[in-house]
Amino acid sequence: MQGTRVYLVRHGETEWNNSGRYQGHSDVALSSQGRRQAELLRERLRHISFDAVYSSDLLRARETAAIIAAVHGLNVKTDEAFREINFGAWEGLTYQEIVAAFPHEWESWRRDPANVVIPGGESFRQVKERVWRAFRMMVEREKGHNLLLVAHGGSLRALICAVLGMDLTAVWRFRLDNTGVSIVDCYNGDFILALLNDSHHLETLGGPNESGIL
Incomplete structure (x- = not known):
């Protein structure tokens, strides 16, 4: 049965990742370390035959996607629905x-990330709805193809929870490193997580950056 394979990649490191600052929709560029991570991932994925490359429209994701897409002769298709x-x-x-500054709001959000809306921001349920909708539309449009999707720690966690049918409290139960690779195989509306957060391409840098969901 011919399916659609989607390689999910978290963007490379930024200076805000390195300093522990929450980025969200802020348009932060890759650091020199982040570009190097993306280059190492490019070499790892060089021999994969991609049909299309998709990305969040935020700069750190677009830069990561463009570095990988260049060797495949592909343009990056951006979609704001995949934002952090x-x-x-x-x-x-x-x-x-x-x-x-926000002790009560923080505790409420940590206990119930699905429903608690960050002040001036989103809940994880809102993130899941927009990312899951865009992901299914992408898969339907690219049926039978090999795809690369570069996005963010939070948006990809919400997407993986949707793929696995897990409650959104599970976003705290697994890690996605900068340029970590996950794979979802899609077959006529069924979704299988085939790989989660593989970052062995970063071994020459001393291992992955443990920068949470930022």
Whole structure:
């Protein structure tokens, strides 16, 4: 049975990742380390025959996607539906700054990420709805193809929860590293997670960056 295979990639590292700042919809570029991570992933995926490359429209994802897409002679198709969760008033802040300024909102969000809306931002349910809708539309449009999708830690976690039919509290139960690779195989409306957060291409850099969902 001919299916559609989607390689899910979290963007490369940014300076905000490195300093622990929540990025959300803020348009932060890759750091030099992030570009190097994307280049290593490009070499890993060089021999995969991709039919199309998709990305969030945010710069850090677009840059990562473009580095990989170049060797395949493909243009990057961007879609704002694949953006990171909107962190609203928390964007640009560290965990410590958020907890100090928004202690009650932070605790509520951590307990119920699906339904609690970040001040000025989104809930994870809203993220899941927009990402899942865009993902299914992409798969239907590209049926039978090999696809690359570059997005973000939060949006990809929400997508993987949708693929697996898991409650959104599960977004805290697995990690997605910068340029970590996951794979979803799609067959006529059925979805199988075939790989989760493989980052062995980063071994020459001393391993992955553990920068959470930022």
